[in-house]
Amino acid sequence: MRRCIGASKASVPPPPRTTPEPLAVFQPYSQVHGWHNRKVSDMTTARVVSPRTAIALIVATVLALAMMAVGVQAKASRDGARFEALVGNTLTGEAGAIRGVPAGGLPWVLDRGEARISDGSQIDVRVEGLVLAAGDNAGTNPQPEFRAIVSCLTHDTHAVENRTSAPAPATPEGDARIRDVLDLPDPCLAPIVFVTNAAGTSWFAVSGF
Numbered sequence: 001m002r003r004c005i006g007a008s009k010a011s012v013p014p015p016p017r018t019t020p021e022p023l024a025v026f027q028p029y030s031q032v033h034g035w036h037n038r039k040v041s042d043m044t045t046a047r048v049v050s051p052r053t054a055i056a057l058i059v060a061t062v063l064a065l066a067m068m069a070v071g072v073q074a075k076a077s078r079d080g081a082r083f084e085a086l087v088g089n090t091l092t093g094e095a096g097a098i099r100g101v102p103a104g105g106l107p108w109v110l111d112r113g114e115a116r117i118s119d120g121s122q123i124d125v126r127v128e129g130l131v132l133a134a135g136d137n138a139g140t141n142p143q144p145e146f147r148a149i150v151s152c153l154t155h156d157t158h159a160v161e162n163r164t165s166a167p168a169p170a171t172p173e174g175d176a177r178i179r180d181v182l183d184l185p186d187p188c189l190a191p192i193v194f195v196t197n198a199a200g201t202s203w204f205a206v207s208g209f
Helices: 002-011 041-049 049-078
Strands: 081-083 087-088 111-117 120-127 147-153 160-163 176-181 187-197 203-207
Touching: 087 111, 087 147, 111 187, 120 147, 120 187
Parallel strands: none
Antiparallel strands: 081 111, 087 203, 111 120, 120 176, 147 160, 147 187, 187 203
């Protein structure tokens, strides 16, 4: 019995000895992809734009802006222009003159005002509460009528062209609506709308905000 046991133990081979695998060494991303071997000039070459390419980009940008301007001008010529706010004059006389139209002799204020130019010549101007802001008649409108002036710049010389409407009745509270058809230059650049006295010689309110 002892011999059999001993023989069986001798016949079992010992387990093979294995060498443990070495641990993976961490390498930076730049070394794996070879960035550490690249020159600074190689890394920045892709960002350099040639003079010819730069000129082409500038020309393309200018043409795009020109097309946008043409589109805006065409839209304005078809639909006209709308001014959603008017403001009263704070400066008076020649000190408040705009495009050759002097301001009123006293400051004016208003509650609300808007103006619209449609079809290139029809104007519709509305004011509410356009009254004097100073003087003995402050808070009232002593003018029985208002007029509207549309001021344009011509396309070729940028000369000022002012067109005056017919007078429209105004209430003592400063309410009025002025509608007329004016012979405006085509195109009318940088239009400005004034509300003036009955003679059309001084403005009380102007398009703005």
